[in-house]
Amino acid sequence: MHTPLSHSESPSTNKGQILTSLFAFLVYLATMSRVANWGDSAKLIGISQTYIEHFGAYVRASHHPLHNFFGWVFINVIPFGDDAFRVNLLSAVCGALTVGVVYSSVTFVTDSRMAGLGGAMALLFSHIHWHTSVMSESYTLYMLILAIAVSKMIRWSVTKDLRELIAASALLGLATTNRLLVVFYLPFLVIFLKLGKFNFRDVKTIAKLGLAFIIGATPLIALTIYSAIQLESANTALSFPDALWATILAVLDVDVLEDVKFDLWVHLRFFILYPFMLAYQFPVAVFLGIAGVFGMLKKANNRRNCAFLLLMLIGVNILVSNYFSARFPQRMPFYLAESFLIFAFFVGYGFYLLGKRLAFKYGELRQSPRKRTRNVVAMCLAVTIASPVIVYALAALALDKGGINPIKIEPVPYRNDSWYYFFPAKSFDDGPRQWFGAVVRQTLEGADKFGTDEWDESASLREGAKGKPLLIDFTMRGPLGYYAEQFEVSDRLNLVNITEGSGMEGRLDTIRKLVGEHGMMFIARLNPAYIPGGFKKLPADEDPDGYFCPELGPGYVIHPIDGFYVMTKKTAE
Helix, strand or coil: CCCCCCCCCCHHHHHHHHHHHHHHHHHHHHCCCCCCCCCCHHHHHHHHHCCCCCHHHHCCHHHCHHHHHHHHHHHHHCCCCCHHHHHHHHHHHHHHHHHHHHHHHHHHHHCCHHHHHHHHHHHHCCHHHHHHHCCCCCHHHHHHHHHHHHHHHHHHHHHCCHHHHHHHHHHHHHHCCCCHHHHHHHHHHHHHHHHCCCCCCCHHHHHHHHHHHHHHCHHHHHHHHHHHHHHHHHCCCCCHHHHHHHHHHHHHCHHHHHHCCCCHHHHHHHHHHHHHHHHHHCCCCHHHHHHHHHHHHHCCHHHHHHHHHHHHHHHHHHHHHHHHHCCCHHHHHHHCHHHHHHHHHHHHHHHHHHHHHHHHHCCCCCCCHHHHHHHHHHHHHHHHHHHHHHHHHHHHHHHHHCCCCCCCCCCCCCCCHHHHHHCCCCCCCCHHHHHHHHHHHHHHHHHHHCCCHHHHHHHHHHCCCCCCCEEEECCCCCHHHHHHHHHCCCCCCEEEECCCCCHHHHHHHHHHHHHHHHCEEEECCCCHHHCCCCCEECCCCCCCCCEECCCCCCCEEEEEECCEEEEEECCCC
16 A cells, blocks of 8 residues: 655655756756746836835735845846846746656655656646746746645645644745735635644644744735835825725735626636646646546545645636636636646646556566556656647647737737747747837837828828827836837837826826827837727728727827827817
8 A cells, every 4th residue: 555755755755856846947948038028027027127126116916026026136146147037047947946846746645756757747848837937927936835835735634744734824925925816725725624634623723824824924014014104105195004005905906806897708718718728738648637636536535635625726726717817818828827737736646546557457467567667657758748849839830820819919020929829938039129129110210201201191290299209118018118228219219108007097198198298109019909998990081091099089190100000189270
């Protein structure tokens, strides 16, 4: 009968964890982006650069203060590479360590290093974990903390060592500093404790767990109070209680919660798509993962409790992710990252069951059962490693050939959305930096043409333009803003980002103000949806090439020019 390790890891397990993490790090380092990428990557790098100088300003949960702190450490400690490389390296380190934790945890439960390696390799090459481990993203640090916490809880389920549970509670508290959504897991963890025969009448132990969680969450608590003090000092009319309450609302990201609407079809579609997304993460190993689920549920209490814990974590992650993906459908795979991490534990147990079944079934063959088992499991391990790479490349190529844009945002020069999203390797993607250069060049060229014979229609509009071209970025501090600071283009044009924290009405007011001050505004992104209300075509008899924005009000006219939109305001005749 299999007996898991009871209280400590064997030296071979620790060595295996180190070697597995090192291998994962080399894979991620070889495929890691060297630049500030799309999405939140550039924003996180930029915040990490000035984290200490603007310490209290980055308290909001969406800013991931714990990740930004470690990003600041990497920027100031790593002696090579630029800032983008160093913060991307943080993701590679966290992603690799998470792979090692899965190896150690599965080996602990199964006492099989091959099973631990199976779960670790499945996670290493799973799409979204690979994708976020080679660029600046907050998910990898959060996944590392969550993986260690789950590992501690699994060990408590087996050993009943209270220290493991206290450590898990402190880690979950720490995770709130990087992603507040971890609090949604707490009720399900109470159910797990009940299954593990935890004594809920032991008030002293419960107090210890609560204190450990609070200690873990201390960075977030301290940062919230500090930010409230800064807010009060910046606004003398605001009392400290009001400033603290406003900061707490910002930390809870109440605006995001209010914006999310319940849409039954969106949620049903999410559940329908989930098995396919799971299969895409683990193309071949998904079958071993399913076998691992049923296998763990059949076994003795400690393993069954582990299975219940893992399944509950997957379930709550799907529910929470489902709700937020109604507002941000393009980020659905990112929200599900935790569930893919947890599924890797089941994949590892599936490897254990495979080896055990083969040893029994083929025991009468001339080849020894152990050797036969090792050969077959090694073959499955090789397929688990190779199949994701092949599937990701083929899927990206097929979508690219078919002209399908999987992220569902407008493409920009030098970026192929299909390849970028579906194939995780980013090492040769210099697209953001090249795109920035193209945006600046085309904006300046467009400004020169604006009002000349090359574009006769603009002559009357050009009269109201003042000074340098005004370039607007409608993304949350993307590569445009990051590289504008890196290459100091302020002497050639004014670049403004108007999305962060302004709200829809505030964005409209900013647009009116800027167009009024500068006479014209170049829109960098080719996606009018970033402007509230979007663009509508003007009547042909009024302006055959023009657009207008109903939400902005009359007088604001938008014209396409060289792949951009130029917004102007008509003067009264």
